[in-house]
Amino acid sequence: GAVVSQHPSWVICKSGTSVKIECRSLDFQATTMFWYRQFPKQSLMLMATSNEGSKATYEQGVEKDKFLINHASLTLSTLTVTSAHPEDSSFYICSARDLGRGSPDTQYFGPGTRLTVL
Amino acid sequence: SQQGEEDPQALSIQEGENATMNCSYKTSINNLQWHRQNSGRGLVHLILIRSNEREKHSGRLRVTLDTSKKSSSLLITASRAADTASYFCATPHSGGSNYKLTFGKGTLLTVNP
Numbered sequence: 100g101a102v103v104s105q106h107p108s109w110v111i112c113k114s115g116t117s118v119k120i121e122c123r124s125l126d127f128q129a130t131t132m133f134w135y136r137q138f139p140k141q142s143l144m145l146m147a148t149s150n151e152g153s154k155a156t157y158e159q160g161v162e163k164d165k166f167l168i169n170h171a172s173l174t175l176s177t178l179t180v181t182s183a184h185p186e187d188s189s190f191y192i193c194s195a196r197d198l199g200r201g202s203p204d205t206q207y208f209g210p211g212t213r214l215t216v217l
Numbered sequence: 218s219q220q221g222e223e224d225p226q227a228l229s230i231q232e233g234e235n236a237t238m239n240c241s242y243k244t245s246i247n248n249l250q251w252h253r254q255n256s257g258r259g260l261v262h263l264i265l266i267r268s269n270e271r272e273k274h275s276g277r278l279r280v281t282l283d284t285s286k287k288s289s290s291l292l293i294t295a296s297r298a299a300d301t302a303s304y305f306c307a308t309p310h311s312g313g314s315n316y317k318l319t320f321g322k323g324t325l326l327t328v329n330p
Contacts, residue, residue, distance in 0.1 A: 103259075105259075131316070133317065133318070135320075141322070142305060142320045142321060142322045142323055143260070143305070143320045144320075145317055145318065145319070148317060190257075192259055192260065194260075196316060203316065204247075204248050204250070204265060204309065204316055205250075205262055205265060206262065206316070206318065207262065208252075208259040208260040208261070208262070209259050210258055210259040211257070211258060211259045213257070
């Protein structure tokens with residue numbers, strides 16, 4: 100199946116610093132990628148839709164200036180958590196749609212990035 | 218509010234037994250998806266069922282969809298310890314055109330060897 104990778108798999112940073120998380124589609128091109136956040140023992144919450152070549156679309160309540168998304172190529176989207184605080188500690192997961200394979204409704208998920216802000 | 222709500226929240230069974238998880242949703246959908254998440258890992262897409270389908274099989278998985286009751290069930294037959302994971306149903310945002318998904322709270326399945 101389609102493979103999506105994330106880097107890093109985990110990161111620990113100090114409060115006030117910025118952290119960049121990469122999401123890559125390895126064997127397909129993805130015009131649309133999605134970023135989710137998951138707190139312990141909870142479900143995934145969609146943060147934003149990343150569109151190649153255009154601005155991301157953020158869900159209600161998600162600060163666009165805090166969570167910067169860049170989708171500069173058809174295989175890479177990045178999420179930068181700016182001025183991170185302990186409450187930003189979470190599991191961040193990206194997904195992508197592979198329009199060339201299977202159903203366009205199917206999303207392929209990355210392995211996630213565990214962010215811990217001290 | 219959550220579009221999908223799984224039930225039960227947690228399920229513990231013995232290896233070899235069947236596991237059934239249910240999902241209810243609120244608005245009209247054109248498809249419903251089930252995903253698995255092993256602890257601390259990303260999601261794995263299991264199966265997608267369309268609104269015009271009532272039942273779908275994939276290996277040991279059987280999914281049903283009842284649009285009149287706005288509910289779906291996931292049955293895992295002959296469970297194995299490796300099936301231990303959280304299982305989420307997901308539905309597309311109503312009215313959306315870019316395939317955004319809303320996830321339920323999930324069912325934590327534990328299969329004891």
